[in-house]
Amino acid sequence: MSVFPVPKKIIKTDGFFETSELMKVFSELESLFAYEELKTFVNFEKAAKEDAQLKYLLDNELAEQDYKIVVGEKDITIYASSAVGHFYGTTTLKQIFDKSIQCQTIIDGPDLKVRGFMYDISRNKVPKVETVKLIIDVMAKLKMNHLELYVEGFSFGYKSFPEYLHKDGYLTIEEYQEIEAYANSKFIDFVPNMNGFGHMNAWLAIPELKHLGETETGMYKWGKFRKPSTLNALDPESIELVKKMYADMIPYMKSQYFNMNFDEPFELGLEKTKEAVEQYGEEKVYIDYMLKAYEEIKKYGKTPIIWGDVLINHDNALPLIPKDMIFAEWGYEAEHPFKDHLKKLSKAGIKFLAAPGTSTWNTIAGRKDDAYENILNACYYTKEYGGEGILLTDWGDNGHLQPLPISLPYLAYAGLLSYRCNEGAFKKVRKFVNKEIFDDSSGMIADLILELGNYYHFENDYVGNATHSFHVITQSVNALDQEEEDRVDYVIKRMRGKELTIEKYNAIMDFYDAKHNQLLDCDVDNLVKDELAFAIHLLKTLATFLLAVNDIYDNKFRIKRFKEVLKQKDILIGTLEYIWLERNKYSELEDSIQKITSVMTMCEEFIGRLK
Secondary structure, three states: OOOOOOOOEEEEEEEEEEOOOOEEEEEOOOOHHHHHHHHOOOOEEEOOHHHOOEEEEEOOOOOOOOEEEEEOOOOEEEEEOOHHHHHHHHHHHHHHOOOEEEEEEEEEOOOOOEEEEEEEOOOOOOEOHHHHHHHHHHHHHOOOOEEEEEOOOOOEOOOOOHHHOOOOOOEOHHHHHHHHHHHHOOOOEEEOEOOOOOOOHHHHOOHHHHHHEOOOOOEEEOOEEEOOOOEOOOOHHHHHHHHHHHHHHHHHOOOOEEEEEOOOOOOOOOOOOHHHHHHHOHHHHHHHHHHHHHHHHHHOOOEEEEEOOOHHHOHHHHHHOOOOOEEEEEOOOOOOOHHHHHHHHHHOOOOEEEEOEOOOOOOOOOOHHHHHHHHHHHHHHHHHOOOOEEEEEEOOOOOOOOOHHHHHHHHHHHHHHHHOOOOOOHHHHHHHHHHHHOOOOOOOHHHHHHHHOOHHHHOOOOOOOOOHHHHHHHHHHHHHHOOOOOHHHHHHHHHOOOOOOHHHHHHHHHHHHHHHHHHHOOOOOHHHHHHHHHHHHHHHHHHHHHHHOOOOOOHHHHHHHHHHHHHOHHHHHHHHHHHHHHHEOOOOHHHHHHHHHHHHHHHHHHHHHHO
């Protein structure tokens, strides 16, 4: 019988313990949450130590998250030094529990202290509380212990700014506290998270706050014009705004940590701080502003977590980072230099987390090989260089179009590997996902999702943090957002080299059809089937666009293909709306629908050009 995650040591011995319909249980520590977990698979009553068949005993020699299970012929004993150890022991007991259990000793504890997951609730898709609880349930089975919901804009219910909130578009503080209570009951730390420097687009779009931007006009980056997103680090009003934001969230949360983010301040040094950056350096201006936020966070008794993308490039600034601050080194490609960066942080004496990604955003169905290598490197080098742990990220860039089930196998891999950083952890993912997440008796759903996540290998070339198929969406949106170029020419130029030939198109469509047929035979909830069918349908539609845009074919052929794309519009939008509202609040669904309609608009313009 498999145990997830893999324990440090299992020593089998002769004999068996025979369970009973009503187990007698004793605990030296009032392990309420362990009892709640026990109730999910055992009928029991409390009893005296000498009468108990299952005993929770204290062993102060064990580390806080460690436990030991001893199954004897007469009783089962779970040793731990804390309630969390007893809970983890109970989670393992659930997996080996049967009418007859072989005598054995299980010695266990995690390799990494922090095993976290951060879910983006700010790029269009705000989950329902029930959806977050589903994620928590998966994390608990993996013995993960750290959850964040990424907040930028108005996905959180700021009581100080009710005029900026949209109906059914945010989580309230009361919902946060409900999530917190549920997470804490499974020994998962629910860590508040809020950006307060970059990624301030929504705030700076408000007329009365526009003046707080580093620039009030925006900038060109990554091939497109971007609206203002970075606060002016030198304006005292900037930190005063952030203080009000903090006051609406931090004091209501129990976690000792707070993720302040502070990543990607793209416009820093562009206009209002240009002179200061030129005189003192980007890192000095960044740190001076960061320390103001740091001091505010410390007033609430919290330990800040900060993204490291700015300061990792300034070795001279690393000694200026407060000693209690946790530096989160993020990167999402297979080749991200976790080894070099984490080694640098370790040598500098900086506490750090490594933050890999699921690689599902900007892809619809993921990039499996990249995600696996990225997560593996993050876990391995965090252990190698003495880091605090990992924080797996699941972003929602450009419409959050990937369904939740696409991300769950990568959450499973990160959970299994961060708990036990050993060789071959990927082999455990299939069984865990099939059994513990989807309860799929066919045993096919894990392979389907993971194999679907390699569709990008059919494309012409590798592209970072996205796929060619998804670029159909982003470049269509970008074309409609700009006025400098003819829109068809804009797309042609940016899709050059990404077009599919008929041979590649047929191959990838055969692949998608095979995955869809496989999906029909999976024994999973209908919602999961519908979500994955949507992903496959959208990918097939984007592949057809990539064929149609290829000018080696005649106009008649191309018009026919563009019309095939247009025929998918209504069913794609209808399905997206249905699966979205099953798991999420309405939030910014209209904007995500607009991503699809932008592709359809470009099809119409191509047809007009080709006629």
